[in-house]
Amino acid sequence: MNSISSNRLTGRVAVVTASTEGIGYGIARRLAQEGAKVMISSRKEENVIKSVQKLTNEGLSVSGQVCDVTNAEHRQSLFKNTKEKFGGIDILVSNAGINPKLGYVLESDESSWDEMFHVNVKCSFLLAKEALPYLRERKGSNIVFVSSIAGLHPYPYIGAYSVSKTALIGLTKAAAKSLVTENIRVNCLAPGIVKTKFSTDVSSNLNQRNSKLNMTSSVGRIPMQRSGTIEEMGAVVAFLVSDDASYITGETIAAGGGIDCRL
Template identity: 75%
Template sequence: MLKVFQNFSRKMSTISSNRLSGKVAVVTASTDGIGYAIARRLAQEGAKVMVSSRKEKKVNETVQKLTNEGLSVAGQVCHVSNAEHRQSLFKNTKEKFGGIDILVSNAAANPSVGSVLDCDEPSWDKIFDVNVKSSFLLAKEVLPYLRERKGGSIIFVSSIAGLQPFQLLGAYSVSKTALLGLTKAAAESLATENIRVNCLAPGIIETKFSSAITDNEISRNASLEKIPMQRFGTIEEMGGVVAFLVSDDASYITGETIVASGGMQSRL
C-alpha cells in the first residue's frame, strides 16, 4: 500500500495539463506547505500564478524554484492583514498577467495553544484577524477583478479542525469553522455572477505547521489511529483538490467544503 502511494505521489509531482490554461491565480501564504503545493499545481495545470508571503526572501526563492520548473509565476510580498499589501497584490497581478480569475486564501496564524476558553484576548484577535477577517477582505477586494473577467473562483483554506475542533487548537479551530460559514454565505450571493466560492478542509497534512503532531511518536501514533487510511496527507494531494475546484470540471460546485482527511470524522 505504501509503495503504491509513493508511486502515486511521484506522478502527482510531475503533473502537467492545460486544464487551467488562460487562468490567472493569486495564492496567499504560498511559499511553503499547502499554499506552495496549491500554487505549484495550478501553474502545472496551465495557470499563471502570483505567489505571496510576508517574507521577501521566501517569495524570491519560491518564484525562482517554480520558474526553473518552467512554470509561469511571479511573486509579491503580502501580509494579509495589511490593506496596502492586499491592494498591491491584486493590482500587481493584473499588471503582470492581465487580470485575475482565481483567489486562494490560505494564510493563517495560530499564536495560541490550548483549549478555546484558555485563549487570551490578544491571541484571539490575532487569529481572527488573519484567519477570518483577512480572508473576508481578500474575497471582497478581489471581486472587481473577477467581475472584469465575467466570473471566477474563490477558495478558502479551512481545516478538519473547523469541523472537529482540536483541543489544543481551540481558537484556531473556531476561526476555521467561521470560514465554512463565509464560504456558504459568499457562494450564495455570488452565484448569479458566475463566481464560485468553495472551501478546502485538510486533515492532518505533513507540514511544518503539523510537525508537533507528525514528528512526535506518541502524538503521531494517536493521530494515525483516528485516520482510517492510516497515513497523513501530502501537500500535493491538497493542491490536487484545489486544482479541481477552480477548474471547469467543478463548474456546478459552489458553497461546498471539501474535506480531505483520509477518512477522519468531519461532522460539525
C-alpha cells in the same frame, strides 16, 4: 519539469496567499502545472524569491510578491500587480492562517483570540472583498478559502483555531450564495493532517505539553493510516477552480484520509 498532463487552467490567472511553503505552495504549484499563471506571496521576501526561482526552473509561469495579509496596502498591491503582470485575476486562494497559542477554547486569552480571528477570518474576508472587482472582470471566477478539518470537527487543544476555521466555512457558504448570480463560485478546502512546518510546529508544542493529541497519535486515527501531502491538497483546489467543478459552489471539501469530520 511539469509532470501534470492536464491543462484545465490554461488562460487562468491565480493569486495564492501564504504560498511559498506548505499547503499554499502545493496549491500554487499544482495550479501552475495545470496551465495557470500564478502570483505567489509571503510575508518574507527571501521566501518569495526562492519559491519563484524553484517554480520557474520547473518551467511554470509564476511571479511573486511580498504580502502580509494584515497590511491593506500589501493586499491591494498584490491584486493590482497581478493584473498588471498577467492581465487579470480569475482565481483567489486565501490560505494565510496562524495559530499563535494552543489551549482549550475557553482558556484562550483575548489577545490571542483577536489575533487569530483577525488573520484567519477577517483578512480572508478582506482579501475576497478586495479581489472581487478583479474577479468580476473575468468569466467564471473562483474563490477558495483554506480552512481545516478542525473547522468541521474541532480539536480540543487547538480550540480557538478550530473555531476560526469553522468561521471560514460559514464565510464560504454566505459568499457563495451572494455571488452565484455573478457566475463566481466560492468553495473551501478543509485539509486534514498534512505534514508541513505549520503542523509540525503544532505537534511539537503538543508533545512538549505531554498531550495525547500529538500528530503521531492523530495519524493513527486516520482510516488511511497516513498524513496527507501538499500535492494532494493542490489537486483538490485545482479541481474546485476548474470547469470540472462548474456545478459546485458553497461547499467544503474535507481532504482528511477518511476521518469522520461531521459536526
